[in-house]
Amino acid sequence: MAKRRSRARAKKHGRRKFRARTGFGATKPVTVAALAQQPVRVVNIIPESLSGESNQDSEPSLAVNPANPLQMAASAFTPALSGNAPIFVSVDGGNSWLLNAIVPSDRMTADITVSFVGKSTTLYAGIIPQPIIDNTPGLNILRTDNFLGPTKMKILVDRRGSGVDQPYIAATTIDTGQTSKDLVAVGANDFNDPNGQTAVFDLSNNASAANPSFKTIRVDKRRPPPGGADAPSIRPAIHSDGTIYGAFLALVGGTNLSNLRRDVVVVRDDNFGTGQNPFTALRDPGDNTPGRRVAQSRLVPFLPMGNFDPPPIGQERIGSHIAIALDPRAGQSSVVYLAWADRVGTTDYTIHLRSSRDRGVTWSTNDLLSITNAVNPALAINSDGIVGFLYQQLTGPFSPGIVTAANRWVTHFRRSSDGVNWNDLVLATTPAGEPTGQGLPYLGDYLHVLAVEKDFYGIFSANNTPDMANFPNGVTFQRKHDFGQKKLFDVDGVTPVDISIDPFFFTVSG
Amino acid sequence: MVKKKLSEDELMSQASFVFQGTVTQLKATTVVEIPVTGQTAIVQVSQIIHAPAALSRYFGKEITVLLSGNRRVKVGDRLTFFATEWIFGKGVAVRSLGEVRTQDAPKALASVSTNPVQALAQRKLQNRVDDADLVISGKVSAVRLPAGAVSGTARGPLAPSEHDPHWREAVVEVQDVHKGESKKKSVVVRFPASQDRMWYRAPKFRTGQEGHFILKKAGPPPSPRGAAKPKGAKAVMAPAQAETYTALDPQDFQSITQPDGLKRLLSIPG
Numbered sequence: 078m079a080k081r082r083s084r085a086r087a088k089k090h091g092r093r094k095f096r097a098r099t100g101f102g103a104t105k106p107v108t109v110a111a112l113a114q115q116p117v118r119v120v121n122i123i124p125e126s127l128s129g130e131s132n133q134d135s136e137p138s139l140a141v142n143p144a145n146p147l148q149m150a151a152s153a154f155t156p157a158l159s160g161n162a163p164i165f166v167s168v169d170g171g172n173s174w175l176l177n178a179i180v181p182s183d184r185m186t187a188d189i190t191v192s193f194v195g196k197s198t199t200l201y202a203g204i205i206p207q208p209i210i211d212n213t214p215g216l217n218i219l220r221t222d223n224f225l226g227p228t229k230m231k232i233l234v235d236r237r238g239s240g241v242d243q244p245y246i247a248a249t250t251i252d253t254g255q256t257s258k259d260l261v262a263v264g265a266n267d268f269n270d271p272n273g274q275t276a277v278f279d280l281s282n283n284a285s286a287a288n289p290s291f292k293t294i295r296v297d298k299r300r301p302p303p304g305g306a307d308a309p310s311i312r313p314a315i316h317s318d319g320t321i322y323g324a325f326l327a328l329v330g331g332t333n334l335s336n337l338r339r340d341v342v343v344v345r346d347d348n349f350g351t352g353q354n355p356f357t358a359l360r361d362p363g364d365n366t367p368g369r370r371v372a373q374s375r376l377v378p379f380l381p382m383g384n385f386d387p388p389p390i391g392q393e394r395i396g397s398h399i400a401i402a403l404d405p406r407a408g409q410s411s412v413v414y415l416a417w418a419d420r421v422g423t424t425d426y427t428i429h430l431r432s433s434r435d436r437g438v439t440w441s442t443n444d445l446l447s448i449t450n451a452v453n454p455a456l457a458i459n460s461d462g463i464v465g466f467l468y469q470q471l472t473g474p475f476s477p478g479i480v481t482a483a484n485r486w487v488t489h490f491r492r493s494s495d496g497v498n499w500n501d502l503v504l505a506t507t508p509a510g511e512p513t514g515q516g517l518p519y520l521g522d523y524l525h526v527l528a529v530e531k532d533f534y535g536i537f538s539a540n541n542t543p544d545m546a547n548f549p550n551g552v553t554f555q556r557k558h559d560f561g562q563k564k565l566f567d568v569d570g571v572t573p574v575d576i577s578i579d580p581f582f583f584t585v586s587g
Numbered sequence: 588m589v590k591k592k593l594s595e596d597e598l599m600s601q602a603s604f605v606f607q608g609t610v611t612q613l614k615a616t617t618v619v620e621i622p623v624t625g626q627t628a629i630v631q632v633s634q635i636i637h638a639p640a641a642l643s644r645y646f647g648k649e650i651t652v653l654l655s656g657n658r659r660v661k662v663g664d665r666l667t668f669f670a671t672e673w674i675f676g677k678g679v680a681v682r683s684l685g686e687v688r689t690q691d692a693p694k695a696l697a698s699v700s701t702n703p704v705q706a707l708a709q710r711k712l713q714n715r716v717d718d719a720d721l722v723i724s725g726k727v728s729a730v731r732l733p734a735g736a737v738s739g740t741a742r743g744p745l746a747p748s749e750h751d752p753h754w755r756e757a758v759v760e761v762q763d764v765h766k767g768e769s770k771k772k773s774v775v776v777r778f779p780a781s782q783d784r785m786w787y788r789a790p791k792f793r794t795g796q797e798g799h800f801i802l803k804k805a806g807p808p809p810s811p812r813g814a815a816k817p818k819g820a821k822a823v824m825a826p827a828q829a830e831t832y833t834a835l836d837p838q839d840f841q842s843i844t845q846p847d848g849l850k851r852l853l854s855i856p857g
Contacts, residue, residue: 126675127641133784154784158639159603160671168620175620175676187750187785205750209785211806214750225621227653227673227682242748268742275746304743334747379747384780396747516787522749555677568644 108147117550119504119583121541122151122165122174128557129567129574132156133514136521137580138190139536140200146170146529150193150200150224151536153521153580156185162207164191166224171534171582173555179221181229182206187214188243190525194259195250195317199285200224203244203263216241218263218279218291234279234291238269243397243522244279247313251282251349259285260349262321264311270295273306276325278313280350296344296356298367301328308339308377308397310523316403316410321346322437323356324401324415326377327368334379334396341372341417343401343437359437371431371440375419387478391471391486391509392519393452395426402456402464405528411436414464414496416454421447424477428454428468432496445496448489450475453521455535459528459587466491466499467526467535471509484509486520488537490585503549504583507540512576520578531587541565541579552581592657593669595693598685600714602669603707605637606645607689608652610664616651617678626654627680630668637710638703642672642679651680658686667692708838712852715838719801721767721830723774724843724855725759726797732756733777750786752779756831757792759800765853767802775831777805790840799849801839802832 123130134153142148151165155176162180167173180186180202187205194201202219209215215237219230248261261284267277274297281291297307308326315321323344330338344367345359346352357367379396380389388394395418404412416430428448431441448454451470458464467490473483488505526535540547543558543565557566557574565574593601612629621627630652632645653673654660666686674680687693716722733754742748757776761769779786834840841849849855 124675125677126679129641129644135784158641158672163675166620173620173676175618175674177674178672205785207785209750212752214748214785239742240748240750242750266748268746268748273743273746302745304745306742306746309749328745331745333744337745384753384782394749397749516784517782518749518784 116586117502117583118171119548119550119552119581120171120174121552121554121556122580122582123541123556124174124176125555125557126568127176128565129572131575131577133516133519133578134580135518135538135578136188137524137536137538139525139527139534139582140191140193141527141529141534142193142198143195143529144197146532146534148193148198148224149534149582150191151580151582152189152191152202153538154185159184161229162186162189164202164224165580168225171584174582175225177225179224179227179229180204180219181217181232183208190244190246192246192248192261194248196252196257198222198224199259201246201248201259201261201284202230203246203265205241205244210237213237213240214242216244216263216265216267216279218261220284233284233289238267240268242266243309243311245310245312245523247315248284249315249317251317258283260315262313262315262350264313264323264325266307266309266311267293268306273301273304273328274298276307276311276323276327278311278323278350278356282349282351294350294355296323296368297325297327297342298357299327302330310397310399312399312401314401314403314413316405318407318410319347319349320403320410320436321350321356322401322403322413324399324417326397326399326417329374334382337377337379338374339377339419340370341375341399341415342368342370343413343415344368345437369437371415372417372429377419388514388517388519389477390426390450390452391480391484392514394517394522395452397522398428398452398454400454400456402458404458404462406460406462409462412458412462413437414456414458415440416456416466416468418452418454424475425449426452430454430466441496446491446499453524453537455524455526457526457528457533459533460530461494461587463492463494463587464496465526465528465533465585467524467537469520469524469537473509480510482508482510486539488539490526490533490535490583492533492585502585504537505539505548505581507542507547511540512578533585533587535583536580537583538578538580540576542576593685595687598669599693602671602684603637603639604642604670604672604681605667606632606670607634607636607665607667607692608632610660610662610666611649613660613662616680617649618651618674618676618680620676621651621674621680626656628652628654628660633665635703637707639672639707640704641675642681643704645679650678653680653682655683655685660686665689709852712838712848715801715836716766716852718803719766720804721769721774721802721832722765722800722853723759723761723769723802724763724765724799725761725774727757727792727794728760728773729758730755730792730794731758750783751781752786753781754778755780755792765855769830771830774802776800776802777831777833779835788837789835790837792840796842798840798842798845799853799855800834801836801849802834805831805833
């Protein structure tokens with residue numbers, strides 16, 4: 078009877094029912110439908126056996142398997158104790174997490190993002206592997222069919238050229254009815270271009286093949302001023318109908334890192350990135366060049382400039398934030414949302430949110446939302462067409478480079494069905510001055526949100542003080558803690574552990 | 588694929604977690620999420636020889652071991668395991684690179700420190716010294732930009748990367764040479780001033796620092812295009828004849844006032 082009710086509930090909520098029988102270990106009494114009864118969940122993903130750590134686990138990324146949303150993988154600047162770098166994995170819908178050292182990189186990566194595809198347990202990753210050879214960061218694209226197993230992820234792409242930055246992955250399954258292939262696109266800032274047109278996608282239309290081929294596609298068709306290049310964040314978004322959007326920040330002016338001027342550019346391909354001239358489907362009406370300039374000549378400073386300068390905002394650096402998401406529903410790939418950050422006045426850093434309903438040809442003239450002094454925009458649209466918008470905003474009196482006890486990092490997740498009316502969930506509000514940063518980035522140069530069917534899943538990094546007041550929608554910790562004392566403890570439950578930056582998984586049921 | 592059986596030296600150098608224990612269950616696991624296979628076993632830890640901090644707390648506890656497959660193992664076997672980490676969850680699972688009967692374990696294990704975390708750190712330090720081209724004691728007499736360098740990259744001044752190393756050079760007056768040869772009175776140590784996570788833990792030198800340096804020969808210097816001089820560093824041309832090295836690991840510099848570590852390893856008095 079209970080089973081029938083559960084099925085009926087799953088059907089009512091339009092959710093497929095998955096049990097946590099994953100092929101890995103024991104069956105657990107967890108279903109997606111059951112998890113959906115908790116409208117908001119926030120989970121600190123540091124495992125109990127690592128309770129003694131106080132690392133700065135910033136810049137998180139998240140993958141949820143569309144074929145079984147109980148299966149997840151996450152990444153952050155989390156070091157292994159030795160050997161391979163680790164990823165976090167979950168097989169119970171994010172309630173509990175393990176750390177699995179299977180990434181072929183020395184102890185940790187310089188950057189990493191992860192993605193599942195559509196119809197398997199295959200997990201892909203884009204990383205900058207360690208160690209850095211000849212001081213030139215390289216790009217690896219990785220794959221595993223068993224994200225919980227002990228075998229190292231397979232290296233599909235290994236290249237350095239003149240260095241790359243911030244590989245950011247998107248992937249899906251292309252289903253032709255008779256065959257299905259994995260489409261993997263990794264956006265990266267690839268400095269191996271003499272003219273500084275550095276925004277690229279490394280793309281394969283058959284990444285599940287034994288030895289897939291990837292091609293590197295340069296998507297910036299405009300030459301920057303001499304000595305310039307695109308900003309580090311290059312973001313792909315893929316629709317199952319073959320549409321792929323890309324977003325990046327192209328340099329157009331400036332004399333030093335404090336006054337860089339950039340265009341906000343969106344490119345599009347309509348056939349899975351294939352063809353002679355991929356990513357040229359969208360032209361700008363101003364210069365008839367591929368790449369629609371959604372906003373032009375925006376001030377995007379890259380700070381701090383010097384190693385002895387304080388980070389400009391809440392212990393965090395700035396200089397490259399952009400996010401793009403499309404409507405995943407059939408026939409809806411024309412709907413696309415875009416967020417980026419720039420400086421509107423003299424000291425701020427403001428996120429702008431805009432949308433297009435005609436495949437990127439025209440865009441909302443004004444911001445749908447403007448968020449002052451904020452970083453890390455991320456976007457996703459669910460199967461009802463509801464857009465989810467994640468970001469982290471610094472609150473309290475603002476003075477560049479100065480952090481006081483009145484400053485807090487507030488992580489928001491907002492949703493809207495029309496782009497006009499937005500609700501607002503505060504997932505975390507934590508002191509911006511504590512803990513003291515251990516290098517940059519403090520919270521990360523990015524975070525991530527995605528949608529599987531109606532549900533949103535995301536990840537952010539924040540101060541890990543176990544204080545329920547910091548998590549207005551609740552939180553669970555796996556690592557040893559005491560909410561009453563607001564303290565962390567080592568695995569013995571007695572030895573105090575310093576607070577640090579941890580990754581927090583969250584899900585919001587549609 | 589047939590796994591290569593590692594020698595004792597290889598096991599010692601590759602394993603981060605060396606411990607002795609008794610096999611209590613075969614085809615079993617303490618971490619419910621991972622698959623039970625013919626190679627997973629539960630082992631009660633009876634002695635820890637080398638361990639990172641997070642694994643040093645499992646004395647007397649049961650953990651999961653993914654056996655190497657290089658020997659037949661049965662319940663009750665007392666073995667020395669040479670392992671690396673695999674899974675951290677509510678419990679832990681480790682990957683064994685090889686196992687030997689405890690009575691056959693390398694004699695070197697008998698003489699290690701009673702603190703397994705220190706023992707591992709000391710072994711890693713030994714590895715750094717073994718791999719070094721030059722190990723010296725000395726004093727930093729100047730910190731400067733590499734000749735003509737700005738950010739230490741070959742890119743233009745308006746093409747920043749979050750991972751730019753921001754190279755600096757420390758001129759180190761050599762007081763003593765412990766390994767390698769240095770014919771000069773000073774050597775140049777190139778180091779990243781960047782606060783980026785990729786470089787954050789590398790030693791950051793400043794004038795007047797005195798201590799012991801583990802050095803590797805530097806690769807070709809960066810050939811950047813010029814730009815404005817960053818704060819905090821003098822732009823001085825490097826003498827062409829200077830030997831240039833790097834020190835990128837946190838263990839590559841030890842202050843003269845710090846006890847143990849390199850001092851003990853190199854038998855440096857004081």
